[in-house]
Amino acid sequence: MKEKTTQELLDMLLSRLHIDDSNPLTVIYHEWMEIVGPDIAAHTKIFDVRGKVLVIEADHPTWASMVMMRKKQIIGRLKRQFPELEISQLQVRSHS
Helix, strand or coil, X not given: CCCCCHHHHHHHHHHHCCCCCCCHHHHHHHHHHHHHCHHHHCCEXXXXXXXXXXXXXXXXXXXXXXXXXXHHHHHHHHHHHCHXXXXXXXXXXXXX
16 A cells, blocks of 8 residues: 555545635645744644634744734735635734
8 A cells, every 4th residue: 555645644634624725724724834934833823714804823922923013914925825815904812
């Protein structure tokens, strides 16, 4: 039997969990590192999409501040990559 690639295993897992690309969180999650960069991606995660608001969790208030400093850039990338989601605002929660 042929070994499966990491992508194939991930696709199988997502399928079993009934998570597909029709879910806005899944779509953004796949591109998160490219949207915010590896530094912010390592300290944040997507929590929810509420209407036109993307809710993000940061592991420290400093990283929440970094997200807000790059807010325009992040929203611009989201609008270009996912115009159908109509994201126009960010909300950041932090854990301290």
